[in-house]
Amino acid sequence: MSNRRAVVGVMGAGEGASAEAVALAEELGECISARGWVLLTGGRPAGVMAAASRGAARVEGHLVVGVLPDEGNGDERQSTADLDLALFTGMGKARNVINVLSADVVVICGGGGPGTASEAAHALNGGRPLILLAVPPLWREFFCSLGEGVESVSDVQECCRLIEARLTEA
Numbered sequence: 264m265s266n267r268r269a270v271v272g273v274m275g276a277g278e279g280a281s282a283e284a285v286a287l288a289e290e291l292g293e294c295i296s297a298r299g300w301v302l303l304t305g306g307r308p309a310g311v312m313a314a315a316s317r318g319a320a321r322v323e324g325h326l327v328v329g330v331l332p333d334e335g336n337g338d339e340r341q342s343t344a345d346l347d348l349a350l351f352t353g354m355g356k357a358r359n360v361i362n363v364l365s366a367d368v369v370v371i372c373g374g375g376g377p378g379t380a381s382e383a384a385h386a387l388n389g390g391r392p393l394i395l396l397a398v399p400p401l402w403r404e405f406f407c408s409l410g411e412g413v414e415s416v417s418d419v420q421e422c423c424r425l426i427e428a429r430l431t432e433a
Contacts, residue, residue, distance in 0.1 A: 268326065269430045270301045272366030272391075274382040275311025276375035284373025285314040287397055290419045291372060292318030296325040298423065300430075303366050305358070306331040306350070308343040311372045316345035330362045356381065364389050368429045370422060371406075374398040387412070392429035396422045 273291060275284055292315035295302045302319040304312040306329015319325045328348045333341050335351035342349045352358040359382045363369055369386040371379060373396065383406050386393040395403055395415040403415045416422045 268299060268301045269367045270303050270328075270365060271295050271426055272303045272362055272369045272382075272386075273311065273315040273372055274305065274362065274369060274375070274379050275372040276379060277305070277307055277309040277312060279376065280310030280314075281373055283397065284311055287419060288312075288314035288372045289318035291315055291370065291396065291422060292327075293321055294419055294423045295319055295426075296322035296327075298427070299324070300426070301326045301328060303328045303330065303362060304343075305329065305362060305378075306342045306346055308340065311375070313343040313345070315372070316343045320345040328365075330358050330365065332356060332358050360385050360389075363391060366391060367433060368392045368394065368426050370394045370396055370426070371398055371402070372396045374402045384409075392432075394422055394425050394429075 288311040296319040304315050316327045319327045327346050329346040330350045332355045334353040363385040369391050371383050393413045397417050407413045
């Protein structure tokens with residue numbers, strides 16, 4: 264890998280995120296920033312996206328990027344306040360491809376809905392390492408059955424060790 268900072272994408276539910284997923288995402292965001300990696304999320308002010316961004320922002324030298332579905336139009340309520348860089352795509356859910364292909368490693372935190380599932384599928388299609396953090400058993404069974412490069416963990420420290428290992432392999 265070149266001198267550029269590694270980019271870790273954290274994906275998961277927005278408004279429907281569980282309290283457990285939100286807590287894990289916040290811890291994960293902090294861990295990502297503490298290791299000097301760039302955090303990339305969907306950028307919205309809800310659920311896993313907001314929590315990971317909030318955690319990352321607590322670390323000095325953090326860089327938090329949000330790839331947003333809307334056009335922006337100057338409405339700051341469309342993005343979480345903890346972003347350093349908001350990329351407004353105007354692409355709706357099609358922006359999920361940008362999220363995944365811009366990340367060196369993708370983490371699905373706590374599962375989610377169809378949008379999160381599409382990000383996991385795009386990660387597999389795009390050859391990105393995919394780590395499932397505390398996802399429901401059905402998610403784990405399904406995505407692990409689709410191919411190599413999928414790993415499942417239940418805690419943030421193990422997740423960060425796996426991210427580091429995948430980045431070292433790149």
